[in-house]
Amino acid sequence: MSTTTNPTVAPSPFNQDSADIVLRTSDHVHYHVHSVILSQASPFFRDMFSLPQPGKTVPSKAPSSDDSEKPVVDISELSATLYTLLMIIYPVPKPLPASLSLIEAALVAAQKYDLELPMQALKNDLRASLPANNLLGRNSLHVWAIACRLRLEDVAQFAATYLAFFGFDELGDPGDAELRGVSAGDYFRLRRCCGDNFGFSRPTFKFVEPLKAASGTKNIPTLDGAAGRATDGAFYTVPYPDVLIRSSNGAEAPAHRCVLAMASPVLRDKLVQVSEVSTVVPAPNPRPLSIFGQSQSATSALPVLQIDEPKDILWPLLDICCYHHLCRPEQHAAPKPPSLIILARMMAAAEKYEITHALTELRARWNTLARSNPLNAYLAAAEAGQHALAKDTARLVLNQPSAICTQYSAELENAPAQAYHRLLVYYTKCHAAIKAELSLVKAQFPDGNLKPMAKEAKEERRWSLHSFLHNVGDSATNGADGIVSATRSLLPEYIKWRGTETSLSSEARQEAKNLQNLSQSLPIRLENAIKKVELKL
Structure with a gap:
């Protein structure tokens, strides 16, 4: 609470002398409101107003409108957001529904201040906006995204049924603003709903909750580890530290200047700037100690090197890239492989601090994990901002x-x-680029049904190049490499239908030669077609 003078007063009805509280928005607009109304609408305000208020107060019927006699409450919302909420709470004529962006901002504030009536009214405004304009599908996507961001399951399902009924694929490319703050899991469930053609029926799963199929999966690691000294044995047994590393979330670990300086030119320059302490207190026992396990007394006098990375990234990076090679393998087991998201962020940190020798090892680990689970690897790289890696x-x-x-x-x-x-x-x-390249091949061989088998064959059969390419291109299980590999089997497939290569007629031998050339050039053409497709991140 604070007091203020010379306010920019909000419009009626929030400029009345009978008000006993002033709400000051982040854009410096003052709303004269009645605490009794806010207390009835919100348990949050009721609890706040039940506490003793600093400064002067005036009776509700006092004629003065001087803000210096009223407590002033600073809030973080903009004036337009607060006005939308108060107009719902106050017993006054209601304005027309606000824009979707303003409705979202007001819903965020309604959740924050526990305003049940505005919550219901604004959710109804979201539902009413679906058939309200000509861009029905795009509006439905925007409403669905708002519902996912605010975890409003009923509104999300309502909007999704509109999208499923009117055709999700007809919307084109969703913009960044529409999908801002929406998880890939939410989007996966929306596509599943639309793909299953629910129409106006409700799906059996919830949009704002993970699918039941994921109930047995491991928790995704986070990067908000608690501060404090590292005691989990992340580093190896190297005695006599001479610098204390402090991570961005306040965790500390003793380390060695020479090791850090050799590992990274960026850290070497930062170490030069670290002020030396006059006296370094040596460890009471010179026997080898885990550098992350020493007592407070052994490291309290060390200079501090602040590094702007969380400990979940910094500790394993220094462990793997700086200290692992200093210890004998028979003394310590290899570090536990980090998760994909941690590994992606470690690679970003290694690039930031120019720990070049570490990138080779980290990329080798990444490639091994990415080949076994490429989708999760892509998502981790995208989340970590590693666009080239993604x-x-x-x-x-x-x-x-x-x-x-x-x-x-x-x-x-x-x-x-x-x-x-x-x-x-x-x-x-x-996939479209692959099919387009295969269509060009078909145009080069207009007679898709090639010549008969060898002359001595009892039964005349034809082998269709067009059918072969069509089946290869439309296969949903081959994958890109599978399609490319399949095109290398053009000649063997042709000979399988013709008979042995020695039994081919001269005309068939020429066809076989043409197919051999095609089987050598087509995989290269397909790879080049894929390379031309740009992934925008």
Whole structure:
């Protein structure tokens, strides 16, 4: 609470002398409100007003409108947001429904201040907006996204049924603003709803909760570890530390200047700026100690090197990249492999601090994990802001088409919806590029049914190049590499239908030669077509 003078007063009815509280918005507009009305509408305000208020107060019927005699409550909302909420709470004529962006801002504030009546009224405004304009589908997507961001399950399902009925695929590319703050898991469930053609019936799953199929999956690691000294043995047994590392979330770990300086030129420059302490207190016992396990007395006099990375990233990065090679393998087990998201952020930190020798090892670990689970690897790279890494990994995802569209993963819940959507667009464009290249091949061989088998064959059969290419291009299980590999089997497939290569006629031998050339050039043409498709992140 604070007091203020010379206010910019809000319009009626929030400028009345009978008001006993002033709400000051973040854009410096003063709302003269009645605490009794706010207390009835919100348990939050009721509890706040029940506490003793500093400063002067005046009776509710006092004629003065001087703000210096009324407690002033600073709130973080803009004036337009507060006006929308108060107009619902106050017994006055209601204005027309606000824009979707203003409704969302007001809903956020209503949840914050526990305003039940505005919550219901604003949710009704969201539902009413669905058939309110000509851009029905786009409006439905915006309403669905708002509902997902605010975890409003009933509104999300209501909007999704509109999208499913009117055609989700007709909307085009959703914008960043529409999918802002929406998880890939939410988007996966929306596509599943629309793909299952629920129409106006309600789906059996919830949009704002992970699918039941993920109940047995491991929790996704977070990067908000508590501060304090590292005691989990993340580093190896190296004695006599001479500097104390402090992570961005306040965790500390003793380390060694020479090791850090050799590992990173950026850290070397930062170490130069670290002020030396006059006296360094040596460890009471010179025997080897885990540098993360020493007592407070042994490291309290060390200079501090602040590094702007959380300990979940910093500790394993220094462990793997700086200290692991200093210890004998028989003394200590190899560090536990980090998760994909931690590994992606470790690679970003290694690039930031120019720990170049670490990137080779980290990328080798990444490639091993990414090949076994490319979708999760792509999502982790996108979430970590490693766009180049995400683009490389997206190529691996093309080899598992079923994982892209239909396979649920718990990592979807932490990844942004826009990154997942762009992966789906990338997959669609790559598949279209492959089919376009195969269509060019068909044009080069207008007679798709090639010549008969060898002359001595008892039964004349034809082998269709067009059918072969069509089946290869439309296969949903091959994946990009599978399609490319299948085109290398053109000649063996042709000979299988013709008979042995020695039994081919001279005309068939020429066809076989043409197919051999095609089987050598087509995989290269397909790879080049895929490379031309850009993944936008």
